[in-house]
Amino acid sequence: xxxxxxxxxxxxxxxxxxxxxxxxxxxxxxxxxxxxxxxxxxxxxxxxxxxxxxxxxxxxxxxxxxxxxxxxxxxxxxxxxxxxxxxxxxxxxxxxxxxxxxxxxxxxxxxxxxxxx
Numbered sequence: 001x002x003x004x005x006x007x008x009x010x011x012x013x014x015x016x017x018x019x020x021x022x023x024x025x026x027x028x029x030x031x032x033x034x035x036x037x038x039x040x041x042x043x044x045x046x047x048x049x050x051x052x053x054x055x056x057x058x059x060x061x062x063x064x065x066x067x068x069x070x071x072x073x074x075x076x077x078x079x080x081x082x083x084x085x086x087x088x089x090x091x092x093x094x095x096x097x098x099x100x101x102x103x104x105x106x107x108x109x110x111x112x113x114x115x116x117x
Contacts, residue, residue: 015016025110029088036061047078059090063098068104 003011012019018026034040035047051064065082068074092108094100 022110025084026105028077028084029105030098030102031077031096032081032085033098036063037098039094039098048082058062058086059088059095062086063097 003014006014035042035044038044045053049064051062055068063082063085067102069091088108092104094104
């Protein structure tokens with residue numbers, strides 16, 4: 001089968017893939033999880049810090065978002081993922097293991113987050 005003749009959305013359907021925007025959203029969350037829970041060879045303190053002021057609402061792993069004066073920095077991973085990460089609902093997402101996190105994130109409707117992301 002020659003996939004070059006199909007449009008992008010048709011190729012995605014045939015290959016049973018989601019589009020790049022969705023894949024980036026999921027993989028950003030996965031990488032953020034791995035960094036926060038020390039499963040990646042990256043020091044969490046170099047990229048993130050926990051938001052101690054918002055511990056009453058949402059999950060326990062909310063991240064603090066520093067103000068960015070540079071518009072280029074807003075597309076940097078450590079800045080772009082914070083809003084997405086902080087909007088995850090504690091009652092829907094399981095942080096106990098990476099496999100559980102991945103499974104519950106994939107079952108969560110992230111379409112509203114995609115518009116703000």
